Amino acid sequence: MSRVPGSRALLQATAIAAVLAIVPIGTGAMAAVDSSTYREISVFMDVFNRVKAEYVDKVDDKTLVKGAIDGMLAALDPHSSFETGLDYDNLRIQTTGSYGGLGLTVTMEDGAVKVIAPQEDTPGWRAGVKSGDYITHIDGKLIFGDTLDEAIAKMRGRPGTKITLTLQRPGKSDPIIATMVREQIVQKPVKWSVKGNVGIININTFSEHTGDAVHAAILGIDKQLGHQPTGYVVDLRDNGGGLRDEAVAVADNFLSSGVIVSQRGRDRSDVETFYAESYFKGDPSHGLPVIVLTNAGTASASEIVAGALQDHHRALVMGERSFGKGSVQTVIDMGGNTALRLTTSRYYTPSDRSVQEGGIEPDVQVPQISDADYKKRPIFREDDLRRHLINEIKNDDSVLEQDSKPDPRFAATPAELKAKGVDDFQLDYAIRTLARLGAAPQVAAARR
Numbered sequence: 001m002s003r004v005p006g007s008r009a010l011l012q013a014t015a016i017a018a019v020l021a022i023v024p025i026g027t028g029a030m031a032a033v034d035s036s037t038y039r040e041i042s043v044f045m046d047v048f049n050r051v052k053a054e055y056v057d058k059v060d061d062k063t064l065v066k067g068a069i070d071g072m073l074a075a076l077d078p079h080s081s082f083e084t085g086l087d088y089d090n091l092r093i094q095t096t097g098s099y100g101g102l103g104l105t106v107t108m109e110d111g112a113v114k115v116i117a118p119q120e121d122t123p124g125w126r127a128g129v130k131s132g133d134y135i136t137h138i139d140g141k142l143i144f145g146d147t148l149d150e151a152i153a154k155m156r157g158r159p160g161t162k163i164t165l166t167l168q169r170p171g172k173s174d175p176i177i178a179t180m181v182r183e184q185i186v187q188k189p190v191k192w193s194v195k196g197n198v199g200i201i202n203i204n205t206f207s208e209h210t211g212d213a214v215h216a217a218i219l220g221i222d223k224q225l226g227h228q229p230t231g232y233v234v235d236l237r238d239n240g241g242g243l244r245d246e247a248v249a250v251a252d253n254f255l256s257s258g259v260i261v262s263q264r265g266r267d268r269s270d271v272e273t274f275y276a277e278s279y280f281k282g283d284p285s286h287g288l289p290v291i292v293l294t295n296a297g298t299a300s301a302s303e304i305v306a307g308a309l310q311d312h313h314r315a316l317v318m319g320e321r322s323f324g325k326g327s328v329q330t331v332i333d334m335g336g337n338t339a340l341r342l343t344t345s346r347y348y349t350p351s352d353r354s355v356q357e358g359g360i361e362p363d364v365q366v367p368q369i370s371d372a373d374y375k376k377r378p379i380f381r382e383d384d385l386r387r388h389l390i391n392e393i394k395n396d397d398s399v400l401e402q403d404s405k406p407d408p409r410f411a412a413t414p415a416e417l418k419a420k421g422v423d424d425f426q427l428d429y430a431i432r433t434l435a436r437l438g439a440a441p442q443v444a445a446a447r448r
């Protein structure tokens with residue numbers, strides 16, 4: 001193999017100049033682009049050229065650059081990433097809460113695409129797709145062997161376009177053919193209900209308008225009851241977070257004043273504080289008792305809400321310790337359906353606590369004993385992730401050692417609870433706790 005003398009050096013110099021040309025001119029940028037930076041970029045280009053010229057298979061520039069970017073961000077923390085393709089679409093859906101598709105939540109099971117549930121009043125729901133159905137073909141083409149992302153990408157599409165799914169339903173020998181038209185699916189971040197005299201507000205994500213949806217839930221609970229409830233259960237279990245501003249708006253529904261969260265960047269002067277009454281005046285929840293349910297899946301924006309209400313003594317946090325993600329990611333649109341998701345700051349609760357690594361400790365520990373596999377299922381939190389950010393402020397939240405004796409309140413088996421009509425012990429325990437709070441004033445009045 002012959003090479004033109006000096007061609008690689010020329011290519012390196014050209015590439016380095018191209019990289020530096022996109023660096024904004026300013027004091028900080030000029031300081032960063034020092035001799036050390038030039039050397040490191042030179043090493044990178046040397047490796048890039050070696051791989052491009054000598055790797056066993058031909059590889060294109062796009063693949064190499066994408067891999068280099070992914071590797072660079074992976075060296076930082078678990079939450080910084082470069083989003084393209086379906087990952088970019090998922091990020092956009094998480095923030096806007098809408099997409100063109102069928103309204104089906106699916107998973108992969110033994111290589112087959114399985115429906116978890118159809119969203120109510122969506123094309124999939126109206127076509128009769130059921131939880132537990134297996135999707136075998138899309139528009140007549142077998143999808144077994146496709147990745148879950150590939151299958152999802154085929155089901156999504158421009159609203160108004162037709163699609164045909166072939167379904168295999170357990171217990172049915174013949175396949176089911178379902179033809180439907182894609183629509184703009186608007187995800188519902190908040191669901192609410194009433195049990196007894198208690199309002200239950202389940203928040204599953206923090207996308208656009210989640211704060212408004214919680215406000216509407218509070219008004220809806222009042223209207224259904226015809227009066228104010230005894231209190232509210234705010235269910236944040238398995239809520240992985242979302243938009244910070246929506247977390248502030250949700251907390252503002254239960255606070256009339258004070259700090260909700262503050263975030264701090266690299267520089268000491270880079271501090272931003274968010275207060276109650278930014279979105280709603282007064283306390284829309286009437287100052288009534290609130291219980292916030294958390295578990296190991298409660299993360300990020302959910303922890304902002306739980307931490308704020310706990311610090312202001314506005315709510316009792318119940319359940320299990322939360323995930324422990326105390327960092328904020330800024331999403332930067334890079335054009336061409338790509339985005340940089342970069343960790344730019346850490347957030348702190350009103351009492352200056354960082355939840356990074358440690359999470360939010362509940363005021364009342366309540367296990368999910370209605371789940372038969374509760375003790376067997378592995379639990380993962382932020383501090384289990386590689387390269388997670390280290391908590392710079394160690395909180396003095398030492399938890400008292402639990403008594404080795406079993407707690408009689410949590411001694412029932414899943415079968416015993418089911419016989420009593422309890423499918424969700426944590427939620428049932430929270431409702432019963434609020435019901436006792438509602439009965440307490442009546443008992444006191446009877447004794448006077």
